[in-house]
Amino acid sequence: MDFTEPENWKRIRAEAEEFAAEHVTAEMIEEELRTGDGVSRPLMEAMGRRGWIAPTWSKEEGGAGLDPFEAGVLMDAIRAAGGPTIGSGTTMLPANAIRAMGSEALKQAVLPGVAAGRTLICLGYTEPEGGSDVFACKTRSVRDGDEWMVNGQKMFTTFAHRADYCFLLTRSDPQSRGSHGLTMLLVPMDTPGIETQAVRTMGYERTNIVFYNDVRVSDFYRIGEADQGLHVMRAALEAEQNVAPAAKIGRLLEAARSWAARATDGAGRPMLHDPLVRERLARLAIDAEVTQLLGYRVAFLDQLGAKPGPHAALFGPEAYVQWSKEVIDMVGPCALVAWDDPEAVQGGAFEYHFRSAVASTIYGGSSEVLRSLIAEQTLGLPRSRPKV
């Protein structure tokens, strides 16, 4: 047992901070707040040149050969500087699935561009009537010679309008239900018949509805066996659940602490001396510490080749939502001021976190789905959802 931060983490963090100081510009952060795309092509390419898009891949594959802990330190530092990384981070979920289960030719065609920061892959799982029931997929794919003809509609496809490919879940066996008869396709987003419609959110993020009308996709872009897409999906979903989510709660704590040290009450005393403020900050610090430790646990078990389960993905976002509210209670009306107002406090962080946090307990598996997985896999309780 040793919780000492290794020297290489400090080195990587310093490198990432230096990198961010150069490449994450104020204009880039502002553009992200205005567009909500989660994507900056110049940042991606700069990261790609250092092997930082796929930091755990070997250098030969265009990565940086980092271990999961080092990669976590790296990404945290870039995110903390405000760099938009949703697009490049999400891309790694299908990229890793392709790396594990794609054909050699597909890997050659796609993965070098991913690692170099030139290629973005969005996730086409959720449908308007699907949500957490991801296998209720209705988007149809029909084999036609060397091609697949795709028809259907996907929901919440974040950065689809900026992506090169969509990692698309389709139903290839019309007789099938649930998790059977599915095929995974990597659909080039410039294929005729794809139409993307913006969906605005309350959380400074844009997402999309994507329509697929008679979209022809070469069989070259199939991942895994036809009708056996479940195996590919399962690997990709587990990769998403077994991650340490970006620990935004740590940044919320820093913003709240910084406010408490600077703000004063009517009598000129620092808010940091107020017992109610101290109690809340202490509790927030505990939850941030536990979130971070559960994140380390993910990296540690990942290194051992064990499956950590969605513990961190459940605890972190739940705590983050709770604190995004309680910190506003504590700070008061000035916490409500938006980032682009001249009176913004802490750069509008409190308003931003409140708007943004609630989505974190939904994407990547809603808390209810994650609790069910833990109950079934770790506690051995019966499955609660009907099995189809």
Add this chain to the structure above:
Amino acid sequence: MILALTEAQVAVRELFAGLFAKEATPERVRSAEPLGFDPALWEHVIATGALGVAVAEDAGGAGAGVLEMALIAEEVGRRLAPVPFPETAAAARLLARCGATELLGDALEGRLIVSLARAPLGEGGGALEGQLLTDGAVAEVVVGLRGDEIVAVRRPPEVRLVANLGSLPMARWNVAHADVLAAGDGPRGWFAAALDEVRVLRAAALIGLAEEAIEIGAAYARERRAFGIPIGTYQAVAHPLADALVAKDGGKLLVWKASWALESGQPDGPGLSAMAFVFAAETAYRAAQHSLHIHGGYGFTAEYDIQLYYRRAQAWATVFADPRRELQVVADRAFGPLSTAQGAG
């Protein structure tokens, strides 16, 4: 960053897990009530060297650290072992720091049970007046802080067990005399360090308790049927157990980190020990409460084991501190203490 236990640490854990599985069965836990002390089990605990695990080898211990003590405390908690563990283990380390060789030898050899008085002792006569001692009904000596001195107080001839929720061997001592073990610049810091160790060990015991309470609840939810299916199928039953499990895992890591930090003298060790206490206390209560609740009426009966866990989940935290008040300790350590001038306002 290494989150794995060493082979030696795994061996410590397995040794005590095995001992308590055999010698701290629910029957033995029940028969030790209301005193909460099983002399035969205590002999085993002494014989395996539990008290000296973190005492230096030249002082008669095994030379390991706080983490090894915490691993033992976790197993105490898992089986609700009726032995006075956290305070006696911290007291042994404190005796070693004071150079109280003779008393330490008596404690490690099992000739005397030496525990800790949590609150500072009063000056002059009636040194322990007013203090409800966690192990007062079984300890022969308690060690405490009086001004700038570490003192030892011997058990008076008449001691009355104060019957209590957690079946803890609590009692008050009315004793005038105290022997000074150490004086000078060291004692205040040493005693504060001992209290931080108690924080971590109480937290570890509560995490072990939580882990077993969750397992008892899950086992019941797998078997018990209502409306034709196992109740664990219902998400209102299953999901709070999943939340408790995740909190327990996080709490265990927090205990381990705090143990490591105290042992290696990290500046955030004291802060982490208070964090671990608060988080473990809340986690253990929630776990035991939900687990008892899903037993329905049976959970309320004396016959089911979960009530043993539920009562201790509360009592084992309360004997040390109010978790909410401990948040002020966390704040003092994480954000700097309030100056006295500010405190007066």
